[in-house]
Amino acid sequence: MKTIKFNKTECGVDFLINVIDGSQLAYKYLLPKVHNADYFEILIFRKGNGHILIGHKTIKVQDNTILFISPFQHKRWNVDYAQLDFTILIFQEDFLNEFFTDKLFTSRLLYFYQYDNSTFLQSNTGQIQSICNILQEIKSELVTPHLDSAHIIRSLIYYLLQRLNREYAKAHRLPFQIDTTNHAYAFKKLMELHIKEKQRIHEYCELLGISRITLNKAVKKQFNLTATELLKQRLLTEIKNELIYSEKTISEIAYEFGYSEPNHLMRFFKNQTGMTSSEFLADYQNGSN
Incomplete structure (x- = not known):
């Protein structure tokens, strides 16, 4: 590419x-x-x-x-x-x-x-x-x-x-206010850097040096989402990109994202989208996405 x-x-x-x-x-x-x-x-x-x-x-x-x-x-x-x-x-x-x-x-x-x-x-x-x-x-x-x-x-x-x-x-009817602590934006930036190897909130709390409650409060105030919801959105976006643009198998993608079993990734994907990865790709190829 x-x-x-x-x-x-x-x-x-x-x-x-x-x-x-x-x-x-x-x-x-x-x-x-x-x-x-x-x-x-x-x-x-x-x-x-x-x-x-x-x-x-x-x-x-x-x-x-x-x-x-x-x-x-x-x-x-x-x-x-x-x-x-x-x-x-x-x-x-x-x-x-x-x-x-x-x-x-x-x-x-x-x-x-x-x-x-x-x-x-x-x-x-x-x-x-x-x-x-x-x-x-x-x-x-x-x-x-x-x-x-x-x-x-x-x-x-x-x-x-x-x-x-x-x-x-x-x-887009999004919250628009100033976050004086910067925690929400710092979290967003860190996800861009580490999403493939870090998919747990506590890992980002450790990087930021703050508690889970503090992070969640900042993210909720700025984006009207919990920190977990924002993390899941970012992870899902990255997995979709891998499915569409890479030639990797589900097993290879799961390994790259740190899942112990491909089924764990597939379960996450199905819970978030309501589709299997195969159904998602079929819809994408048919122009439904």
Whole structure:
């Protein structure tokens, strides 16, 4: 599987961020074969035609669609290049960490590393144009940097990402409040790093140095889910990706995730989805997912 990597030299920028006129480079970024990338992507479609498969979810790409894609998510595009008019914002996590001195910033953005809701927004022409105007300002600072360009880019990207976060929370009816303890977001970030080898709450409590009660309270407040429910969502997403995109057997997947017996993984999958892994794959291949 191809991994598209961020290349500052190729992008012609000095930062780990870029704004791209997708209409001219659709063939490079919107590949018809399964691939992933090592950066975050936000795609703003003024005109859209087709769909994208992200993980196990199919999303229709139409006019005024905003897509959010996290690093290394498996994806495959089926679109009509000639009918597209869109802009892409790409950036690596290190860029935000450096700019905001906050290693949990991307974990606070509800549309990235989303396990339950679809990672898209359906907007309107006015909102899309407003977002594209901001992206054009960022692009101008990237192409012709000045002494104060870093400050301007920082303010513009912070405003844009937070604005989209608010709109995403509203559209998907998600809790939107500030977690002053950071435990919920730290837990979410740790799951991205360790989900294959750690599937028990107490393991994450040990990493965070907090009690199960404290973690559960923080997660419930921020995501309106228990810590166990959020962990199960993340684990299920990872297992589905392995079933769809790898050529591993159930036994091999179970071993990789630390299950002592394949039946234990299969029981978890059936309890969460109501389907066996074979039924899930059959539905996926028939376009039901």
